[in-house]
Amino acid sequence: MLQTLDLQSFFINFFVSFGFSVTTANYLWLPFPILAVVISAFLGVLVVVWLERKISAGVQQRIGPEYAGPLGFLQPVADGVKLLVKEDIIPAKGDGLLFTLGPAVVVVPIFLAYTIIPFGENLIVSNLPIGIFFWIAISSVAPIGLFMAGYGSNNKYAFLGGLRAIAQSISYEIPLALCVLAITLLSDDLSTVSIVEKQASFGILSWNCWKQPIGLIAFLIAALAECERLPFDLPEAEEELVAGYQTEYTGMKFALFYVGSYVNLVISALFVTILYLGGWNLPIPIETILTFFQMNPDLPQVQVFTGFLSIIVTLSKTYFIVFLAILTRWTLPRVRIDQLLDLGWKFLLPISLGNLLITAALKLLFS
Amino acid sequence: MTEFFPIFIYIFVSLGLSLFILGLSFVFSVQKPDPEKLSAYECGFDPFDDARSRFDIRFYLVAILFIIFDLEVTFLFPWAVTLNQIGFFGFWSMMLFLVILTIGFIYEWRKGALDWE
Numbered sequence: 161m162l163q164t165l166d167l168q169s170f171f172i173n174f175f176v177s178f179g180f181s182v183t184t185a186n187y188l189w190l191p192f193p194i195l196a197v198v199i200s201a202f203l204g205v206l207v208v209v210w211l212e213r214k215i216s217a218g219v220q221q222r223i224g225p226e227y228a229g230p231l232g233f234l235q236p237v238a239d240g241v242k243l244l245v246k247e248d249i250i251p252a253k254g255d256g257l258l259f260t261l262g263p264a265v266v267v268v269p270i271f272l273a274y275t276i277i278p279f280g281e282n283l284i285v286s287n288l289p290i291g292i293f294f295w296i297a298i299s300s301v302a303p304i305g306l307f308m309a310g311y312g313s314n315n316k317y318a319f320l321g322g323l324r325a326i327a328q329s330i331s332y333e334i335p336l337a338l339c340v341l342a343i344t345l346l347s348d349d350l351s352t353v354s355i356v357e358k359q360a361s362f363g364i365l366s367w368n369c370w371k372q373p374i375g376l377i378a379f380l381i382a383a384l385a386e387c388e389r390l391p392f393d394l395p396e397a398e399e400e401l402v403a404g405y406q407t408e409y410t411g412m413k414f415a416l417f418y419v420g421s422y423v424n425l426v427i428s429a430l431f432v433t434i435l436y437l438g439g440w441n442l443p444i445p446i447e448t449i450l451t452f453f454q455m456n457p458d459l460p461q462v463q464v465f466t467g468f469l470s471i472i473v474t475l476s477k478t479y480f481i482v483f484l485a486i487l488t489r490w491t492l493p494r495v496r497i498d499q500l501l502d503l504g505w506k507f508l509l510p511i512s513l514g515n516l517l518i519t520a521a522l523k524l525l526f527s
Numbered sequence: 528m529t530e531f532f533p534i535f536i537y538i539f540v541s542l543g544l545s546l547f548i549l550g551l552s553f554v555f556s557v558q559k560p561d562p563e564k565l566s567a568y569e570c571g572f573d574p575f576d577d578a579r580s581r582f583d584i585r586f587y588l589v590a591i592l593f594i595i596f597d598l599e600v601t602f603l604f605p606w607a608v609t610l611n612q613i614g615f616f617g618f619w620s621m622m623l624f625l626v627i628l629t630i631g632f633i634y635e636w637r638k639g640a641l642d643w644e
Contacts, residue, residue, distance in 0.1 A: 186529070194537050198544065247559065248552035264545040271541040275534050286533040293604060294534075300597070316580065323586045330593040337600040344607045412552040416545060498643055501589065505641045509596070509632075513625070516603070520610060524618055527611065 166282045167192075193285040197274045205422045209236040211479070212422075212486050219490040243418075246411040251314050254408065258312030262405075263413050265305030267420035269298040273427045278353050280440050280470030291351040292344070295431065296337045299386065303329045309417075310405040321404025324497055328392060331504035332385040338512035339379040342372055342519045343435045356439030363445045367438035374515045376436045378508050380484075383428035385504065387421065390489040392500060429481035430474070437477045440470035588640055599628050 168189055175185035210225070213235060217224025225232030250256050273295045278284040288294055303326040310322015344350055346368060347358040359367050369376050385392040406417055433439060442449065446466060447457075455462045495503065606613070606621050613620075635641060 190533055190536055194533065194540055197537075198540065244551060244555050246552075247556045249560070252562070260549060264542065264549065267545050268538070268541045271544075272534065272537060275537055285537065286530050288530050288534075296600075319580075320582070323582060327586055327589045330597075331589060334593065334596045334600060337597075338603075341600070341603055341607045344604070345610060348608065348611060350604075350608060411556055412548050416548055419548075501641065505592070506636065513629075516607075517622075517625075520607075520618060523610065524615055 168282065197285055198271075201271060201274055201423055201426075202419075204426045205419050206236045208422045208426055208482055209239065211482065212489075215483065215486045216490045219487065240415060243411055243415040246414075248411040248413065249408070251408050254314035255312040258308040259408070260312075260413070262305050262309030262312060263409070263416040263420065265308060266302050267305075267416055267423070269301045270420050270424045270427060272298050273431075276352050277427070277430050277434065278356060278439060279474050280467050281353070281357075283467060283471065284353060287351060287353050289349075289351050291349075291353070292340050292355065292431075292435070293350050296333075296340060299336075300330075300333060306405055309409070313405070313408040315408055318405050318407045321407070325388065325405055327497075328385060328388065328500055328504075331501055332382045332392075332508070335378050335504065335508035335512040336382040336386060338509070338516050339372075339375045339382065340435065342375045342512070342516045343368060345516070345519050345523055346371060352434055352439075356434055356441065359438040360441045360445065363441070363448075364438070364443035367436065367441070369436040372436065372515070372519070374511060375519075376432075378512045378515065379432060379436070380481075381503070382508060382512075383432065384485060384488065385500070387424045387428055387485075389421075389425065389485060391492040391495050393489075393494060425482060425485060426478065429478045429485065432481045433474060433477040437481075440474045442469070442473055585643070592635065592640065595628070595631070599625070 171189050171192075172182060172185040175188060176182060180188070210233060213232065214224045225235035228234040228238045250259055275285040276288055276291050276294055278287075306322050306325045306329065310319045310325070313319070313322075343355060347355045349355065349358075355368075406414060409417060446469075450457055450462065450466075455465075457463070457466075602624070603621070606617065610617060
């Protein structure tokens with residue numbers, strides 16, 4: 161493994177040289193990765209909203225936003241400002257506290273998932289040993305927020321929409337967790353950094369997508385269903401339930417749901433990248449490239465370059481998956497609720513369980 | 528434990544951020560409540576009955592089934608991480624556990640607990 165850029169120890173050594181203790185320096189370091197992740201989360205949402213509008217326009221052979229800023233770049237900002245000045249209505253006889261906190265409970269676990277995403281070897285907020293299990297655990301909190309939103313709206317359709325959204329969300333969590341388990345078997349470790357490191361040996365041929373093709377497809381379907389994107393966007397089906405659990409929401413609360421849905425999409429794409437597409441690894445191993453160009457990996461400039469390259473590679477793979485998701489949204493028709501639950505329970509669950517058992521058997525036979 | 532401290536701080540940051548976004552509405556928008564705006568949306572009509580009505584028991588069934596399979600997945604996590612150390616004996620022990628749960632799954636499939644909804 162290359163000696164990579166370690167900003168945290170550089171920062172800590174810098175402060176220790178001024179006389180602070182190591183623990184104080186650790187606490188002083190904390191705001192920086194958190195701030196970086198929050199800013200990148202919001203910028204990611206802006207970019208993905210713009211991408212969605214432009215790609216959907218391309219699919220439908222029209223131009224999309226072009227007046228708000230050059231090429232329509234400021235369209236998401238304009239949307240945000242519009243939602244900002246809309247009146248905030250809490251329905252009469254609706255439960256005010258549940259209604260207000262619903263969006264927060266849906267969105268906070270999604271933001272929390274950013275803490276275990278590695279953008280590079282040491283570019284991670286917190287390298288938990290339980291890594292990916294943390295994401296599986298906190299993503300189970302989101303359905304509670306959906307229920308709070310549906311029930312607190314005092315609207316039959318919002319309530320039904322909330323129930324269907326929960327049924328969809330929890331049904332697809334199990335295939336998701338089973339696919340993650342199969343990846344864990346391949347890398348013997350739950351930490352996201354080790355999952356990516358195990359995919360670094362031979363460049364593109366050592367990525368997990370070749371070892372887990374069924375798992376990749378099952379994970380993509382389950383992740384799309386978790387994000388409530390078409391073809392699984394029944395909770396906000398425009399014709400049937402008038403935007404489902406979001407019916408009574410206006411202004412910034414609606415904006416929070418909107419932001420949360422796109423952050424969820426980016427997080428799912430990031431996890432596909434990390435688990436199946438080799439994370440920050442280039443198709444050619446980085447050591448080969450550095451020796452080819454005769455760059456010394458111990459120089460700090462080269463380390464900054466590889467760190468920067470890791471971020472670019474991770475984001476490119478992520479936006480490829482986001483592109484696939486957006487394309488899927490504008491290509492496939494919506495599935496009905498019974499077809500949706502059939503797909504989750506009767507198809508994905510046996511397939512991902514079978515995938516897990518085959519992976520375990522092959523792993524034991526060949527090790 | 529030190530690895531969880533950033534997450535602890537981050538929870539408060541995200542919570543604060545979400546509540547800040549929610550609070551922005553009250554700063555920037557006008558608040559003029561009126562009965563039409565505050566009533567429940569039912570495509571233009573007055574709402575027919577109370578919104579807190581009874582709901583289909585199939586939602587409850589799906590939730591119970593989810594709990595069972597989620598617990599199964601939770602037990603699978605330590606098994607998956609340590610499969611190298613426990614070898615074939617561990618593999619077949621877990622197979623026994625999964626066979627029992629699969630029998631239950633096939634029973635509920637045949638009984639129709641996964642249908643129509």
